[in-house]
Amino acid sequence: MTTTPTPGQAAGPLVEDDSPATPRKLSRLEKRAIATKGRLSSPWASGIAIIIAVLWTIPSVGLLVTSFRPELDIRNSGWWTVIPGVFTGEAEFTADNYNEVLYGNSSNLADTFVNSFVITIPAVIIPITLALLAAYAFAWIPFKGREFLFVAVFALQVVPLQVALVPLLSDYVDWGINGTFWTVWLSHSIFALPLAIFLLHNFMKDIPASLVEAARVDGAGHVKIFFRVLFPLLVPAIASFGIFQFLWVWNDLLVGLTFTSPAYRPMTVAVAELAGSRGGDWHLLTAGAFVAMIVPLIVFIALQRFFVRGMLAGAVKG
Amino acid sequence: MSWLLEPSGATEKFLVMFVAILLFVAVMSLVLFVVDRPKRIPNWVVAIGFVGVPLAFLLYGLIRPTLITVWNSFFDDTSTEFVGLDNYVTAFTQPQFQKVLLVTAAWVILAPLLSTVIGLVYAVLVDRTRFEKAAKALVFIPMAISMVGASIIWGFVYEFRPEQAGIQQIGLLNQVLVWLGMPPQQFLIGQPWNTGFLIVVMIWIQTGFAMTVLSAAIKAIPDDIVEAARLDGLHGMQMFRFITVPSIRPALVVVLTTIAMATLKAFDIVRTMTGGQFGTQVVANEFYTQAFRQNNQGLAAALAVVLFILVIPIIVYNVGQMRKAEDIR
Numbered sequence: 037m038t039t040t041p042t043p044g045q046a047a048g049p050l051v052e053d054d055s056p057a058t059p060r061k062l063s064r065l066e067k068r069a070i071a072t073k074g075r076l077s078s079p080w081a082s083g084i085a086i087i088i089a090v091l092w093t094i095p096s097v098g099l100l101v102t103s104f105r106p107e108l109d110i111r112n113s114g115w116w117t118v119i120p121g122v123f124t125g126e127a128e129f130t131a132d133n134y135n136e137v138l139y140g141n142s143s144n145l146a147d148t149f150v151n152s153f154v155i156t157i158p159a160v161i162i163p164i165t166l167a168l169l170a171a172y173a174f175a176w177i178p179f180k181g182r183e184f185l186f187v188a189v190f191a192l193q194v195v196p197l198q199v200a201l202v203p204l205l206s207d208y209v210d211w212g213i214n215g216t217f218w219t220v221w222l223s224h225s226i227f228a229l230p231l232a233i234f235l236l237h238n239f240m241k242d243i244p245a246s247l248v249e250a251a252r253v254d255g256a257g258h259v260k261i262f263f264r265v266l267f268p269l270l271v272p273a274i275a276s277f278g279i280f281q282f283l284w285v286w287n288d289l290l291v292g293l294t295f296t297s298p299a300y301r302p303m304t305v306a307v308a309e310l311a312g313s314r315g316g317d318w319h320l321l322t323a324g325a326f327v328a329m330i331v332p333l334i335v336f337i338a339l340q341r342f343f344v345r346g347m348l349a350g351a352v353k354g
Numbered sequence: 355m356s357w358l359l360e361p362s363g364a365t366e367k368f369l370v371m372f373v374a375i376l377l378f379v380a381v382m383s384l385v386l387f388v389v390d391r392p393k394r395i396p397n398w399v400v401a402i403g404f405v406g407v408p409l410a411f412l413l414y415g416l417i418r419p420t421l422i423t424v425w426n427s428f429f430d431d432t433s434t435e436f437v438g439l440d441n442y443v444t445a446f447t448q449p450q451f452q453k454v455l456l457v458t459a460a461w462v463i464l465a466p467l468l469s470t471v472i473g474l475v476y477a478v479l480v481d482r483t484r485f486e487k488a489a490k491a492l493v494f495i496p497m498a499i500s501m502v503g504a505s506i507i508w509g510f511v512y513e514f515r516p517e518q519a520g521i522q523q524i525g526l527l528n529q530v531l532v533w534l535g536m537p538p539q540q541f542l543i544g545q546p547w548n549t550g551f552l553i554v555v556m557i558w559i560q561t562g563f564a565m566t567v568l569s570a571a572i573k574a575i576p577d578d579i580v581e582a583a584r585l586d587g588l589h590g591m592q593m594f595r596f597i598t599v600p601s602i603r604p605a606l607v608v609v610l611t612t613i614a615m616a617t618l619k620a621f622d623i624v625r626t627m628t629g630g631q632f633g634t635q636v637v638a639n640e641f642y643t644q645a646f647r648q649n650n651q652g653l654a655a656a657l658a659v660v661l662f663i664l665v666i667p668i669i670v671y672n673v674g675q676m677r678k679a680e681d682i683r
């Protein structure tokens with residue numbers, strides 16, 4: 037997640053002790069009684085909840101409405117002034133801003149849209165595959181130094197990316213591949229590994245050992261056990277980390293800014309640049325920001341279930 | 355073969371992408387095939403097949419660069435002359451950088467605290483209500499938005515137009531001020547409050563995370579505890595203070611430390627909204643400025659190390675809490 041939340045960072049097996057001691061199932065009547073006695077019954081409480089909900093929604097609504105208004109209107113009046121017009125049918129909306137920001141000379145976001153996909157897809161597949169293999173070894177292959185190595189990998193989550201950027205960059209320059217997609221893929225993959233290994237290892241440990249033992253008795257090797265026994269059971273876990281990594285890479289600014297050349301920069305970099313150079317052109321900025329947001333929003337809303345599950349596994353369960 | 359390094363046009367770009375994925379799959383398959391072939395093979399060879407590549411990545415891309423950066427932080431701006439602790443002295447004594455540290459401290463204290471408090475209050479308020487799902491989704495969605503996107507959203511809320519006849523405010527917050535009969539403000543310029551207005555963006559993003567984790571923790575509080583407290587006559591605030599908060603303490607620690615770490619490393623918001631001007635600079639963005647704009651590699655390295663060192667106490671506290679939790683168990 038963009039330097040966005042990386043839940044689970046050093047979360048560890050922390051909260052297990054407050055898992056419910058097999059709570060008694062409440063009857064529906066009792067539940068309803070609790071609900072009505074609940075805090076939303078007081079007008080103050082509902083007031084506060086509504087204020088928070090509104091504060092968290094209005095800024096995005098403003099952006100979305102503005103992005104569809106004609107440039108001149110945006111300059112002359114606030115987006116809330118269209119609200120009466122929506123009901124009378126007088127409000128004027130247009131897709132011009134999107135056209136200009138996607139294909140116009142000043143920004144050409146359509147190209148960077150492609151770049152974002154080309155960067156993100158391998159940067160999700162590669163680290164997850166590597167992390168799955170490593171997590172399998174740490175969970176199910178006994179070897180010397182296993183504990184130490186796992187703790188070391190876990191500890192690497194502490195390292196801020198900033199510490200690694202300059203030395204990596206100078207290597208890429210020396211090899212003559214700086215600014216290409218390859219360095220971006222490599223960098224994203226490396227930076228994702230500690231958290232990915234840690235989380236997937238936790239999921240893998242949850243699988244009953246008897247399953248693995250049974251397969252081993254049947255003569256299956258590690259590769260077979262991994263693909264035939266564990267992999268199918270891990271699909272939800274992989275999905276939840278996959279969404280994390282997707283959002284993180286898609287929304288990343290630091291890696292894109294440091295390692296891509298202008299022709300291959302992702303959309304976040306282009307939009308950030310737009311904000312720097314055309315700070316007052318809200319018709320471009322609002323449309324650009326929305327274009328950059330649309331893919332993660334779709335992924336996020338469609339797969340929210342997996343996402344929450346992964347987040348809780350990282351942050352709460354450990 | 356130059357298109358492999360420099361593809362032009364969408365088709366070539368996607369082609370390179372598929373080549374990269376296929377190459378990766380091929381290499382990994384080969385490694386697994388090799389370690390799986392012979393019948394009597396020592397475990398450590400198999401283990402290397404599984405962990406070798408990931409560990410090599412980490413050794414090359416995280417451990418080695420970290421050591422180099424620590425080393426470089428003792429050298430001058432071109433990494434040629436040894437200067438001892440000079441870069442650190444600069445970072446901690448020059449007023450300009452002291453200010454940066456101070457602003458960073460404000461971020462690391464305020465953003466986690468306020469996101470957690472708001473997330474907790476909201477989670478408690480909407481818990482077990484009819485609208486719980488929808489209400490949570492509203493606060494949750496900003497998590498999907500990049501910090502750059504969030505910065506633009508809020509930059510628009512803060513937009514300022516000078517107070518003149520015939521000119522309307524287009525930023526919502528200034529319009530609210532005008533409605534209330536106050537003069538419009540340049541929210542991103544006036545020190546020191548502008549840092550506060552930037553931190554708001556971080557809080558807006560992180561509250562959804564805090565709310566989701568804390569809400570799950572609240573739901574895990576055993577019902578008999580809640581009921582017993584209720585029979586004892588606890589209500590409303592008392593229930594919150596004496597039952598809810600102590601029961602979810604471990605989750606609170608996780609949320610606070612996770613957000614603190616994310617905040618410490620984040621530079622996107624400051625960079626997009628003010629570029630670090632007007633006294634809003636933070637360590638993570640100052641690092642970027644020094645490394646790639648000023649080309650002062652020594653100072654940049656020192657700042658990165660400072661960032662690293664600042665994370666450590668948070669982690670130590672977190673691990674300490676973990677130990678405690680395990681002891682109780």
